[in-house]
Amino acid sequence: MKLQQxxxxxxxxxxxxxxxxxxxxxxxxxSDNNSxxxxxxxxxxNAASNVKCDGAKGQLRASGSSAQKNAMDLWxxxxxxxxxxxxxxxxxxxxxxxxxxxxxxxxxxxxxxxPLKPAEVADSKKVCSGGxxxxxxxVGGPIAVxxxxxxxxxxxxxxxxxxxxxxxKIKTWDDPAIKKLNPGAKLPSKAIQxxxxxxxxxxxENLSKYLTAAAPGDWKYPVGKxxxxxxxxxxxxxxxxxxxxxxxxxxxxxxxLSYATSQKISTVKIDTGASSPAEATSENASKAxxxxxxxxxxxxxxxxxDYTTKADGAYPIVLVTYEIVCDKGNKADTLxxxxxxxxxxxxxxxxxxxxxxxxxxxxxxxxxxxRKTLATIS
Amino acid sequence: MATTTxxxxxxxxxxxxxxxxxxxxxxxxxxxxxxxRGSGVLLLVVMAAIAGFLTYRASIAISKDHGNFLTTFDWLxxxxxxxFGIAVLLVGTVISSVIAMVIAVPVAVGIALFISxxxxxxxATTLAYVVDLLAAVPSIIYGIWGALILVPYLGGLxxxxxxxxxxxxxxxxxxxxxxxxxxxxxxxxxxxxxPIVTSVSREVFLQVPRMNEEAALALGAxxxxxxxxxxxxxxxSGVISASMLGLGRALGETMAVATVLSPSYVMSLHLLDxxxxxxxxxxxxxxxxxxPLGRDALIASxxxxxxxxxxVNGAARLIIARRKEYSGANA
Numbered sequence: 001m002k003l004q005q006x007x008x009x010x011x012x013x014x015x016x017x018x019x020x021x022x023x024x025x026x027x028x029x030x031s032d033n034n035s036x037x038x039x040x041x042x043x044x045x046n047a048a049s050n051v052k053c054d055g056a057k058g059q060l061r062a063s064g065s066s067a068q069k070n071a072m073d074l075w076x077x078x079x080x081x082x083x084x085x086x087x088x089x090x091x092x093x094x095x096x097x098x099x100x101x102x103x104x105x106x107x108x109x110x111x112x113x114x115p116l117k118p119a120e121v122a123d124s125k126k127v128c129s130g131g132x133x134x135x136x137x138x139v140g141g142p143i144a145v146x147x148x149x150x151x152x153x154x155x156x157x158x159x160x161x162x163x164x165x166x167x168x169k170i171k172t173w174d175d176p177a178i179k180k181l182n183p184g185a186k187l188p189s190k191a192i193q194x195x196x197x198x199x200x201x202x203x204x205e206n207l208s209k210y211l212t213a214a215a216p217g218d219w220k221y222p223v224g225k226x227x228x229x230x231x232x233x234x235x236x237x238x239x240x241x242x243x244x245x246x247x248x249x250x251x252x253x254x255x256x257l258s259y260a261t262s263q264k265i266s267t268v269k270i271d272t273g274a275s276s277p278a279e280a281t282s283e284n285a286s287k288a289x290x291x292x293x294x295x296x297x298x299x300x301x302x303x304x305x306d307y308t309t310k311a312d313g314a315y316p317i318v319l320v321t322y323e324i325v326c327d328k329g330n331k332a333d334t335l336x337x338x339x340x341x342x343x344x345x346x347x348x349x350x351x352x353x354x355x356x357x358x359x360x361x362x363x364x365x366x367x368x369x370x371r372k373t374l375a376t377i378s
Numbered sequence: 379m380a381t382t383t384x385x386x387x388x389x390x391x392x393x394x395x396x397x398x399x400x401x402x403x404x405x406x407x408x409x410x411x412x413x414x415r416g417s418g419v420l421l422l423v424v425m426a427a428i429a430g431f432l433t434y435r436a437s438i439a440i441s442k443d444h445g446n447f448l449t450t451f452d453w454l455x456x457x458x459x460x461x462f463g464i465a466v467l468l469v470g471t472v473i474s475s476v477i478a479m480v481i482a483v484p485v486a487v488g489i490a491l492f493i494s495x496x497x498x499x500x501x502a503t504t505l506a507y508v509v510d511l512l513a514a515v516p517s518i519i520y521g522i523w524g525a526l527i528l529v530p531y532l533g534g535l536x537x538x539x540x541x542x543x544x545x546x547x548x549x550x551x552x553x554x555x556x557x558x559x560x561x562x563x564x565x566x567x568x569x570x571x572x573p574i575v576t577s578v579s580r581e582v583f584l585q586v587p588r589m590n591e592e593a594a595l596a597l598g599a600x601x602x603x604x605x606x607x608x609x610x611x612x613x614x615s616g617v618i619s620a621s622m623l624g625l626g627r628a629l630g631e632t633m634a635v636a637t638v639l640s641p642s643y644v645m646s647l648h649l650l651d652x653x654x655x656x657x658x659x660x661x662x663x664x665x666x667x668x669x670p671l672g673r674d675a676l677i678a679s680x681x682x683x684x685x686x687x688x689x690v691n692g693a694a695r696l697i698i699a700r701r702k703e704y705s706g707a708n709a
Contacts, residue, residue, distance in 0.1 A: 096667035222457075224457070233652045236636055236663065
C-alpha cells in the first residue's frame with residue numbers, strides 16, 4: 001500500500017517536472033521567435049538607419065579589447081535591429097586575448113587597443129590564407145586620469161608632473177610642482193597614492209606611450225602592457241582602479257572616461273602648453289586624434305598619435321582601438337557580415353553615435369580610408 | 379565505548395579481507411574490490427598525468443627563461459629576452475598562508491571547543507550551522523567583501539601595528555594609509571579557511587571517548603583540565619589534518635587574493651606595505667593576456683605550487699603518523 005502511494009507520488013512528481021521543463025522549452029522557443037521578429041521583416045536594407053546588410057548572415061563572433069565594449073554593444077544593437085537574422089557577439093576580454101583568438105581563427109575579427117606586432121602579423125598569415133591581419137582604427141577615446149582629494153575639485157597637471165607622480169618621485173599633494181600648476185587650490189600635505197592596473201592592459205600601454213612622449217626626461221620605462229614603474233598600488237581592471245580611487249582619499253589613477261563619469265570621479269585637466277588646460281571629454285579627445293598619422297603599410301591603417309599636440313582643447317592622453325581583420329583570406333561564412341558591419345561602424349552614422357557613449361569618433365579622412373580598405377578585403 | 383568497539387569488529391570466522399588481499403571469492407566482493415582498486419589506480423593516473431603535463435610545459439618555458447627561474451624578482455615572459463622567476467610568488471604564497479594559519483587555527487579550535495563542550499545544545503547547533511555556511515560562500519564574494527569592507531577598515535589596524543610594533547621590521551609600514559597588503563590577504567584567507575578547520579576539529583572533539591572525559595571528571599578535574607588532559611591530546615592529529623585542509627585552501631586561493639592584494643614583484647617582508655603576490659593570484663592576473671611562452675611560464679609556476687602542496691601534505695602525513703598513539707584508531 002505504502003509502496004503504491006510512493007509510486008503515485010513519484011509519478012506525480014515526474015509529471016510535474018515534465019510540465020515545468022516543457023513550459024521552459026516552450027517559452028525558450030517563444031523568446032527566440034520574439035527576438036527574430038523584432039529584428040525586422042526580412043528586408044535587406046533599412047532606409048531609416050542607412051545600414052546596408054548585403055551579404056550579412058548568421059552569427060559573427062568577435063572578441064577583444066574591453067575598452068571598446070560599450071561602443072560595440074551600441075553598434076551591434078543598432079545593426080541587428082536593421083539586419084534580421086544576423087547575430088553579432090562581441091566578447092569583451094582584452095586586446096591580447098582578442099589577438100590570440102583571431103590568430104587561432106576562432107573569431108571573425110578582433111578588437112585591440114594596440115596595432116598588431118610583427119610577430120602577431122606573422123602568426124596571422126596562417127589564418128589569413130594568402131593575406132595578413134590588418135588594423136582598422138575604429139574607436140577613439142580619452143584615458144581619464146581620475147583623482148580623489150577632499151577639498152580640491154579642479155586639478156591641473158602636465159606630462160612631467162604626471163610621470164613623477166606615477167613613478168613615486170612626487171610623494172605629497174602639496175609638492176611645489178603641483179602647487180605651481182594649481183596656484184588657487186588648497187593642496188593638503190597628504191600622501192599621494194597612485195593606482196595602476198594589476199594585469200597587462202592596453203590602457204596602461206597607451207598611458208605609458210603618452211608619458212614617454214610628453215615627459216621624456218621623467219619617464220624612462222619600457223612601453224608595454226604591464227606597469228613598468230616602481231611604487232604605487234595595483235588593482236584589477238579599470239573597474240578595480242576606479243573603485244580604489246573612489247574609495248581612497250589622496251589617490252590618483254587612470255581608466256576610460258566612462259568609469260569616471262559613471263562613478264562621479266573628478267578628472268585631471270592636462271596642461272599641454274595650449275592657452276588653457278584640456279579636460280578629458282570625448283570632444284577634446286577627437287581633437288587630439290585628428291593630429292594622428294597613418295603609419296601602417298599596405299592596407300594596414302595603424303595610427304601614430306601625436307601626444308605632444310598643443311592644439312587648443314586637445315586632450316592628449318587618448319587611445320585608439322582597432323578592429324583586426326584579414327586583408328585576404330577571411331573566412332567565407334563571416335566575410336559578408338564583417339564587411340557590412342564594419343562598414344556601418346565606420347560610417348558617419350556609426351561614428352556619430354560614439355560621442356554619446358563617452359568615446360571619440362575617428363577623424364573623417366581616416367574613416368574614409370577604413371571604408372575604402374573594407375571594400376577591398378576578401 | 380570499549381565494549382561497543384568490540385561488538386563492531388567483525389566476527390573472525392568471516393574475514394572480509396584476507397592478509398594476501400584476496401577476497402572470499404563471492405562475486406559482489408570481487409566486483410567491488412575491482413571497482414575500488416580501479417578508482418585508486420585512476421586517481422594515481424590522473425595525478426601522474428597532471429604532473430607530466432605540468433612538467434612538460436614548464437620545461438619549455440624554463441629552457442627559454444633568461445633569468446633564474448627560482449630567484450628572479452620579475453615576471454616578463456613577453457619581453458625579449460624573456461625574464462621571469464617565482465621568488466616573490468613563492469615567498470608571498472607561503473607568507474599569506476602562514477598568516478592565515480596563525481590567525482585561523484587558534485580561533486577555529488576555540489570555536490570547535492565551544493561548540494562541542496561549552497555551548498548549550500541549541501546554540502551549538504546554530505553556531506555550527508552558521509560556521510558551515512561560511513564555507514559555502516564563493517571566494518569571489520569574499521574578494522568583493524574584502525575589497526569594499528576589509529581593506530578600508532584595516533587601515534586603522536595597520537597604522538596601530540606600525541606605531542607600536544614597527545620595530546619588529548615586518549610591521550614597519552613605509553607607505554602610510556595603505557592596506558592592500560599581505561596582512562589583509564592573510565586575514566581574509568583566515569576567514570575563508572575558518573569553516574573547514576572548525577568543522578573537522580569539532581567532529582574530532584566530539585569523538586573523544588566519553589570514558590576518558592568521565593574518568594578525568596571523576597578525579598576532580600575542572601572542565602578546562604578535562605579539555606587539556608583528554609580532549610586536546612586526543613584531537614591533536616585531527617586538528618592537524620583539519621589545519622592542513624585549510625592550508626591547502628589558503629595556498630590555492632585565487633580570486634579573493636587577486637581582488638584584495640596590490641601585487642608587485644618587489645621582494646619585501648614588510649607585511650603592511652602593498653606588494654608581493656601568490657602563485658594562484660599571478661596566474662589569474664596574467665593568463666588572459668599571456669602569449670604562448672607566458673602561458674608556459676605560468677604553468678611552470680603552477681608546477682611549483684603543485685609541488686609545494688604535495689610537500690605540505692606529505693609533512694602533515696608525517697606529523698600525523700608520529701602522533702599515531704593519540705589517534706582515534708587506538709583509543
